[in-house]
Amino acid sequence: MNPKFTFVFILLIHFLCLFHSVFPFTVDHVALVAIKSRITLDPRGVLNTWNNSLPVCEWEGVTCGTKHPHRVVGLNLPNNNLVGTLSPYVGNLSFLHVLNLYNNSFRGHIPPQIGNLLRLRSLQLVKNTFEGEIPANVSRCLNLKQLQLSGNNLGGFIPSQLSLLTKLQVLSLSYNRLKGDILNKVAINLTSLQILLASNNSFHGSIPDNIGVALQNLAYIYISGNKMSGIIPPSFYNLSRLQQVSLEKNKFHGTLPLDIGFRLPQLTAFFIGKNSFHGNLPTSLSNLTQLEQLGLYSNKFTGKFIFSARNMPNLLFVEVNSNYLGTREADDLSFLQTFANCSKLYRLEASFNNFGGILPASLGNLSELTVFNFPYNKISGSIPSSLYNLINLRVLGLQGNQFTGNLSPQIQKLTKLELFDYNDNYLSGTLPNSWGNFSHLSEVNLANNRFEGTIPSSLGSCNNLLYLTISNNRLSGTLPPQLFQASSMLVELGLSYNQLQGVIPVEIEQLRNLVVLDMSGNSFLGKLPTTLGSCNELVELHMGENLFTGFIPQSFKSLTGLRVLNLSHNKLSGPIPRFLENFPLVGLDLSFDNFEGEIPRKGVFMNLSGLKILGNNKICGGILEHHLPTCPPNNDSKGKGSKLSVVVIVIIAVASLVAAVKVINLEERGAAKSFMAECETLRSIRHRNLLKIVTVCSSTDFQGNDFKALVYEFMTNGSLHQWIFMDARVRILSLLHRVDIAIDVASALDYLHNGCGTPIIHCDLKPSNILLDNDMVAHVGDFGLARFLLRATANNSSSIAVKGTVGYAAPEYGLGSMVSKEGDVYSFGIVLLEMMISKSPTGEMFERGLNLHNYANSAALSDQLVNIIDPRLLENGGTSEGNEGEILTEVHRKHKCIRSIIEIGVKCSMESPQDRMKIEDAIGELQVTKDALLKQLHVIRAKRV
Structure with missing residues (x-):
């Protein structure tokens, strides 16, 4: 070779x-x-x-x-906050073999090409934002043992082909939007299945009759928060390997078998709350020696709770709220004595039942107990002193019972207490003086008892106290100024129907977070405190049935968030202030005072059911339905009206010269067309939250050039953009103001979209086009790009030129789509997010594919909202160590409201127009969020360990 x-x-x-x-x-x-x-x-x-x-x-x-x-x-990239889509x-x-992208922000569809991974054993995509349906091709991965897709936005039906995955041991689908009959159509064929997690979806159907034969290896089944129904078939209790069962929040019914404790001996967790189970609870539950968690709340169980925890050393919590347990007999609570050796027990709840008897002294042995909640039963006797040995208690709720005796000073030992509720009992004596050690206390409710004496000044030392209610007692004396310390975080203060007296301390102005103040039915006197006008977060103010005199202070003009105001049965006089007609009042009670003069005609004064004005003999005028006498003519008005009107006209003209004037730059392309569009739009609309135009100027200047300008009503508080990015040292835009502004803007869009004869699309909604008046009411302006929807639909070319503003314009506009209501909703969603996060959508960080929507959505899904929201929103709140869930339940309800608003913003700014929330639905959800923020009526629930 x-x-x-x-x-x-x-x-x-x-x-x-x-x-x-x-x-x-x-x-x-x-x-x-x-x-x-x-x-x-x-x-x-x-x-x-x-x-x-x-x-x-x-x-x-x-x-x-x-x-x-x-x-x-193996490809393992969990917990890295990665944003993007998964490449096919x-x-x-x-x-x-393993694909693990747990806890990131991957979005888009799960690529069906995953079906090509024939060697794949574990697919973990939990806690991302994948959407669409689960690809049927996954069924080709016949070696799969773990398929984990929980915590995404997946929807549609479960592919029936998944039943081919006979080696599957773990199927995790919780917290999605999936539907269908998962048990009968898919899971029942997965004979190797050990763990099924399918909670919080829209699954329906029943538990198959043959589940005990088909899924013999099943150890964990979580199908709570769905739409499943029917009875639990007998074969279910043959699954002797079951360790954790969660069937909560469905529509199951029937009874539990008497021998359940013998047939499922390995149970460590049993959750069947919020269903319709009935009958007596089986005594064999006491045989579950490995039990750690028992949740039976919100069912229809009846009879005595014959339960023993003597052989349950690992028991952590028992929750049997909202049933019909107990017979109101003396031995109803004998089961509590069996918990003496449960050294790990941290939560014990049995509210809204029929338990009678007295609390045993043995409760004092439960040293790890953090929640003891037994309200609304028929428990009597005194509260055992041993209860105050539970130094780890955070929630102590005994309201709605028949307790007698005094409130022991030993309560000061419970220094970790957060919620303390003895409301609606028969307790008496004086309130303890020592409250200075309660640094975590958030809510105190001692209303509807027989306490007497004075209000302890040391209550003012509870700096984290949000709710204090001591109404309907026999308390007397004056209000201690210490109760209104500058460091106070009080949101709700209830003092009504006691025997309190004296003037209201001027220090009340320091309660800047106060939402509800009720001091009705006492003997307070003097003038209404002008300093109360500083509490501009107030939503409900009840001061009726006292001895107040004088006028309603002008400082009350700043209480622009008031929805309920009761000043009845006092000795107030003078005119009814006209500023009240501009408040969002749904209830105004001014009856049986000495008011005089003409009553206003707008706002709540047009609401016959919301207004009470009886017992004021010197008032007149108003709308005809009030049947009040006509006001007498003003003798000084004759001959002066014309002069006054001229003065007013001059003032208005002068004001217009220094007010809000928009001069059109006619050298810009399309400026004349924009001017005409704005004039035409403004001519046809009238709404409280739209910027009012004073006049239009169209002329020539001294050099003969065209001159065009719009003169708007002057907005004293500038634009929303200025407020969002304002230095905190100047002034902070409060959370309540931001919610109000959001509702104002949404109401304006709703009017434009649905309240005009022809829908109008704004096309350029952004914070700089949202202006705030003297009362911080938002007004949407700048209609230079506005389009009438009918015209835009008929002439597609008119919409192609619409650009809006980068960052706020809907993405479909960049592809030449016609203008639409959904386009405005997108802009509104971005504005909402910007208000909560205080980051411009055009900032440097929103480059390379990331935008404000994805940024907020990723943080919401990964429980990181607390790290991205505007920190100024929480300056009056606190922080605590732990994750966001702990902050929400422990520190301040503001976090929950902020999350709701951000979620609304995310829903409004979805990429696809058809996925966006309707503006009218956004208004409804924002109003619910506002009510939750303002009323704050729900109690703080205990943290789970």
């Missing part, structure tokens, strides 16, 4: 061998690079190693095999 030919041949063979060994590596390399290209945000830099300077097997999160050292068998190239990683 020719030596030269031999050399070439050997070189070719060598190259082919080398190519063969490198080729698999090249396939995986290309797939991973494609996956990286779809990730738009990598805040932790986890993908920095994914470059050509390192072999693929050394890239972070990448694991290669041992038999095939150049092939990727993932299907080319044909040797992949």
